[in-house]
Amino acid sequence: MASLTVALAERSYPIYIEAGLLSLNSPLLTHIKSKRVCIVTNDVVAPLYLSQLQAILNDYKVDVIIIKDGEAEKSLANFEKIMAHMLTKNHGRDSTLIALGGGVIGDLTGFAAACYQRGVDFIQIPTTLLSQVDSSVGGKTAVNHPLGKNMIGAFYQPKAVLIDINSLTSLPVREFNAGMAEVIKYGILGDAVFFNWLETNKQAIKAGDREILKQMILHCCQQKADTVAQDEKESGVRALLNLGHTFGHAIEAEMGYGVWLHGEAVATGMVQAAQLAKHLGLLSASDVEKIITLIEYFDLPIKPPESMTFADFIKHMSRDKKNVDGQIRLIIPTAIGQSDIFDNITFAQIQQVI
Amino acid sequence: MASLTVALAERSYPIYIEAGLLSLNSPLLTHIKSKRVCIVTNDVVAPLYLSQLQAILNDYKVDVIIIKDGEAEKSLANFEKIMAHMLTKNHGRDSTLIALGGGVIGDLTGFAAACYQRGVDFIQIPTTLLSQVDSSVGGKTAVNHPLGKNMIGAFYQPKAVLIDINSLTSLPVREFNAGMAEVIKYGILGDAVFFNWLETNKQAIKAGDREILKQMILHCCQQKADTVAQDEKESGVRALLNLGHTFGHAIEAEMGYGVWLHGEAVATGMVQAAQLAKHLGLLSASDVEKIITLIEYFDLPIKPPESMTFADFIKHMSRDKKNVDGQIRLIIPTAIGQSDIFDNITFAQIQQVI
Secondary structure, three states, rough: EEEEOOOHHHHHHHEEEEOOOOOOOOOOHHHOOEEEEEEEEEOHHHHHHHHHHHHOOOOOEEEEEOOOOOOOOHHHHHHHHHHHHHOOOOOOOOOOEEEEEEHHHHHHHHHHHHHHHOEEEEEEOOHHHHHHHOOOOOOOOEEEEEEEEEEEEEEEEEEEEEHHHHHHHHHHHHHHHHHHHHHHHHHHHHHHHHHHHHHHHHHHHOOOHHHHHHHHHHHHHHHHHHHHHHHOOOOOOOHHHHHHHHHHHHHHHHHOOOOOOOOHHHHHHHHHHHHHHHHOOOOHHHHHHHHHHHEEEEEOOOOOOHHHHHHHHHHOOOOOOOOOOEEEEEEEEEEEEEEEEEEOOOOHHHHHOO | EEEEEEOOHHHOOEEEEEEEOOOOOOOHHHOHHHHHHEEEEEEEHHHHHHHHHHHHHHOOOEEEEOOOOOOOHHOHHHHHHHHHHHHHHOOOOOOOEEEEHHHHHHHHHHHHHEEOOOOEEEEEEOOOHHHHHHHOOOOOEEEEOOOOOEEEEOOOOEEEEEEEEHHHHHOOOHHHHHHHHHHHHEEEEOOOHHHHHHHHHHHHHHHHHHHOOOOHHHHHHHHHHHHHHHHHOOOHHHHHHHHOOOHHHHHHHHHHHHHOOHHHHHHHHHHHHHHHHHHOOOHHHHHHHHHHHHHOOOOOOOOOOOOOOOOHHHHHHHOOOOOOEEEOEEEEEEEEEEEEEEEEOOOHHOOOOO
């Protein structure tokens, strides 16, 4: 079993990566401190993996909360639903919340864990590629608000992350590809060798080669863990992980959460950031082309919705969490494997790529 | 100007205590990092102190949120209202939230600050005795849920606490007395000398002697700061500060938030805890009498509502955040100035004092 550690002093935790982790030999139980557990999952994941998880927890007193699938469910209403459920079932501060699902389930459950009785333990069992390589690692938890994505949340680290590669076999192709946007992101923003590795192995990835997928996920988790260990609360280098997200969040918010998948919006956002970089003379045309080629290989969109105007983008981008003193802050690639934070991009420059 | 520090490494912060702190010489501005500020207050405090605070912030871009007065307002609905307001006004992660009011405003605003864009700075300006001696210090933030008090919240420290003693002049007597319950609590649970000081100075306190009040508040803040510095997340000694709160929260939840003031419920809860201690042979009858005498001097209730049954108490106490493995955990005084955590009190023993 592969594993790595997110090194955050007393908040450090392991990430386990293996095919078949949702089995009786799971390391899960070593991270649960009392007999009370509450699983949060959704109506797509529950029929696939809930019984496996419940079998592992056979000796525990387990409650289950099943919400609907989709980004629209990452809401304050569902947060409140979890609070009410746990209070009704008399969960104490020694209970453990388990997130079984993708990024929506992980972010929502993590935020619930951060706030229930001022904080209970939680464990991430991400079942989508996107949540395995990105959202389950690093302790960013949140719900969306109609006025902006992830606007209500907390930095709150899980006690452990369990990534069962087998869960990717049930993932729809569109969602797998959306996850690949975040995978490609790691290459563009900070690791040219990994970007080249992705180009070399893209067919095996698409074909679902389990050993290649494991290597790929392990690499992404390691890169994210290293970044988070340096800058847990995103006061510096962690912001680079937002490459493509400023444009992407605007697309998601404007189109309505769930119409574009998060990864799809990030893919387009990365292309926009790359085109902006080219426009600013920071990135070569051939690098932009390489980025677009790899993104397109995974059937991801490279252009924003035609219905979205420049004003639509600015409206949402003005509310981005990275902004300082009302100035839009963007992550811009300056080479494949290199990116930086820019505060001084003008509206006119942004307009060039919309 | 008196001041002390809550020592929590990188989360350390000062508490300033003085008459007239809400003036142009306030240390407030040194704790605000950008020009964006959002004040949260209520409709009773706003007419009294809002213009003073706004005068200090004359050079800043200030938004104001005014909610209704009362414990019932410490709700997820008002939390959501603050989130929506701040998003609508495009507040960024560099904004500062200021809580101007009592415990409800402080707890609600602190929780909003903890969660808005995963955390923004906040400053406490407590205007009631109860919030000055207790709730504004130590970083416990929360909102209530119909199923329990403070059930949704976070440990989130302010950047500074400003206590203007002058604000006590406008405080209704009933609320001042409710604050005295928390003051007396510090004496009972851990400081016999302070308890004796309160007995000696009770007339001056009731008369509003400003120098005595300042000494009293300073002492309570120092005791709380020392406790919090030892145990920020309440894994041990901080739980002692909950003396009287297990019974008290049950009264508040059962009667409906705001019917009994928090301090009134705590006063009765401390008497119940003392009577339970006597029943268990842990506390002398004369100590119980001294506790009751001091509590009664400040016109605080010493008996639970007649309408409340044993079952009503147990229902709420079973959901107490301190409980472990479903066992009710109580703080019991073992002398004036000494208390301890007990996990093994039976329902039958609790019933004796209800």
